[in-house]
Amino acid sequence: MAARTIEELSEMIARTSTELSAGLKSKGIASPRLQDTTATSFEAVSENAARALVDAARELETLRYIQYHDTSSLGTLLEFNTPALVPLDGTATVAELAAKSGLLEDKLTRFLRYAATNFIFREPEPGVVTHTAASAALARDPQFCTWLQFVLVNIAPISVSIPAAYKKWPQSEKLEECGINAAFGTSDTF
Secondary structure (H helix, E strand, C coil), rough: CCCCCCCHHHHHHHHHHHHHHHHHHHHEEEEEEEECCCCCCCHHHHHHHHHHHHHHHHHHHHHHHHCCCCCCHHHHHHCCCCCHCCCCEEEHHHHHHHHCCCHHHHHHHHHHHHHCCCCCCCCEEEEEEEEEEEHHHHHHHHHHHHHHHHHHHHHHHHHHHHHHHHHHHHCCCCCCCCCCHHHCCCCCCC
């Protein structure tokens, strides 16, 4: 997907919102609001317009707030220093990045493509990678990369293991019966 300007994105959001709104109205369905408790199926009106609206809204949101919530692919890319391996004002092939990082080319391709769905890196042509605002910010700030890598690789497993810890030790107040213990199978305290 080619990068779009905020004007192009806002026009796409306005056009698809109008199309979906008119389609809902023609079916006698009220325009949805966040406080509504019933789900509205935009796809029943126009699957293409619904997808275009969501894509444009996500892209616009990312322009404003660079998001790094992709733990699996981004954590791996940071672990192998991938942002620093891609030239800020150019491109790199996945083969070059695989050789520099030590990752298998097919796995690196998957990680990069998944990250690209969150606007972190871009693949202008198959097998060629370039930066986006989000990945360039990572390349320019190694200290932030180190912190984000720590959060995604070390802290995220603990966070997602909290429900398992509560299930295993529902009434526990012990320091060695918490998310870190469930995540890493240890009886050590944090």
